[in-house]
Amino acid sequence: MLKKSLAVIFIFTSLIGVSQIGGTHSFQFLTITNNAKVNALGGENLTASDNDLGMVFHNPSLLNDSMDNNLVMNYVNYVADINFGYVSYAHHFDKYGNFGIGLHYLNYGKFIKADATGVISGDFTASDYDLNLYWAKPLDSLWTIGATFKTLYSNYYSYFSSAVAVDAGITYFNPKRQFSFAAVVRNLGIQIKRYDPEYRESLPFDILVGVSKKIKHAPFRLSFTFNNLTKYDLTYNSPLDIAETNIILDSSTVQRENKFLKTSDKFLRHIIMGIEFIPVKNFYVGIGYNYRRRQELKISTRPALVGFSFGAGIKISNFYFAYSRALYNLAGASNVFSIRTNLNTVYKKLNHKKLS
Numbered sequence: 001m002l003k004k005s006l007a008v009i010f011i012f013t014s015l016i017g018v019s020q021i022g023g024t025h026s027f028q029f030l031t032i033t034n035n036a037k038v039n040a041l042g043g044e045n046l047t048a049s050d051n052d053l054g055m056v057f058h059n060p061s062l063l064n065d066s067m068d069n070n071l072v073m074n075y076v077n078y079v080a081d082i083n084f085g086y087v088s089y090a091h092h093f094d095k096y097g098n099f100g101i102g103l104h105y106l107n108y109g110k111f112i113k114a115d116a117t118g119v120i121s122g123d124f125t126a127s128d129y130d131l132n133l134y135w136a137k138p139l140d141s142l143w144t145i146g147a148t149f150k151t152l153y154s155n156y157y158s159y160f161s162s163a164v165a166v167d168a169g170i171t172y173f174n175p176k177r178q179f180s181f182a183a184v185v186r187n188l189g190i191q192i193k194r195y196d197p198e199y200r201e202s203l204p205f206d207i208l209v210g211v212s213k214k215i216k217h218a219p220f221r222l223s224f225t226f227n228n229l230t231k232y233d234l235t236y237n238s239p240l241d242i243a244e245t246n247i248i249l250d251s252s253t254v255q256r257e258n259k260f261l262k263t264s265d266k267f268l269r270h271i272i273m274g275i276e277f278i279p280v281k282n283f284y285v286g287i288g289y290n291y292r293r294r295q296e297l298k299i300s301t302r303p304a305l306v307g308f309s310f311g312a313g314i315k316i317s318n319f320y321f322a323y324s325r326a327l328y329n330l331a332g333a334s335n336v337f338s339i340r341t342n343l344n345t346v347y348k349k350l351n352h353k354k355l356s
Contacts, residue, residue, distance in 0.1 A: 026201035027152050027163060029106045029128045030187055033058070034074040034086035036338035040311025040324035041274030042288030044225045046182040046210030047171070048276060050284075052320075053090050054338055056100055056134055059184050059210075060146030061169035063100055063136035068092035072340035078332075081109025090134070097137030104130040111157075129153045144171045150189065152203075165189025165203055178214035178221070183207075206230060214278075223274040234269045234292060235262075269295065282315035286324070297329045304330060311336070318345045 035054040038045045046059040053072040056063045067090040074086040088102030108126040115121065129152070136146030148167035154160065169184040187203045194200055210225040228234055269292040277285045287310045294307025304327070311324025322338040 036322035100134035
């Protein structure tokens with residue numbers, strides 16, 4: 001029973017880490033978003049920041065001096081007892097740039113502990129942790145560079161692992177054209193303590209590129225994120241696909257069409273699309289589409305809205321609230337809640353009340 005429970009943990013971690021091929025890396029939880037806006041825009045975004053400290057988790061070069069003394073808290077209530085979240089704080093130093101710290105965790109809930117005969121002797125928990133240190137500094141008025149140092153820890157009952165990793169990013173933002181470009185190298189690191197002393201596992205290394213453009217004279221912003229750029233072909237052979245596919249090899253037309261569809265499918269699996277409706281500064285509605293998520297997790301007879309996501313955010317007083325929902329399959333979805341504030345503003349308001 002215990003071994004089966006641990007197997008479930010490893011399999012589930014691979015499934016929800018949809019930005020990498022499942023099962024090929026350890027610490028797959030690093031590929032999961034904990035931010036409401038990013039979740040609404042398809043699960044990955046490097047550029048649609050709007051000074052959201054929570055997005056620094058995805059791109060460290062988004063950290064800027066307007067996030068000084070900002071605090072963000074994200075929470076995700078997932079299926080069963082699984083939940084994960086994130087908390088982060090940032091501070092600006094005139095000489096050294098912008099610094100931040102963030103903790104990302106994933107708790108898989110409780111599992112029954114039993115021997116081979118089924119005799120229950122208690123329960124146990126399993127979890128993953130990621131402590132991040134951020135740094136970013138502008139190169140000029142348009143370009144900013146940033147980096148993240150990560151310390152990772154994983155606890156699956158009697159299996160433990162630790163690792164260190166680094167992210168590096170660069171962002172270009174032109175406020176006149178409302179255009180943003182970013183590139184990030186993610187999870188470049190090494191496993192220090194192994195689950196099994198005989199096997200060293202790799203981290204989910206990735207290279208990503210993103211662009212965003214706000215439409216002139218219209219309250220819409222489009223975003224495109226290209227991920228998994230280290231591996232072109234993300235497809236795999238599924239018994240379900242083989243059973244449902246009927247290809248006529250004698251027809252050259254069908255073969256050409258099939259080749260085009262296969263090429264398009266491989267290309268689109270790298271792209272995540274998002275659109276935001278921003279009628280005013282402190283409110284947005286976002287919709288995202290993750291093609292790869294839809295292709296891998298949908299049921300062909302009932303695809304429904306698998307792969308789509310949506311959410312909204314609004315500022316009330318000194319706090320910014322956001323919520324999003326991403327549809328993974330017919331059986332479940334992720335609901336992400338985010339709250340952030342500027343502590344400087346909160347302190348000023350409290351002091352003003354005391355003086356008055």
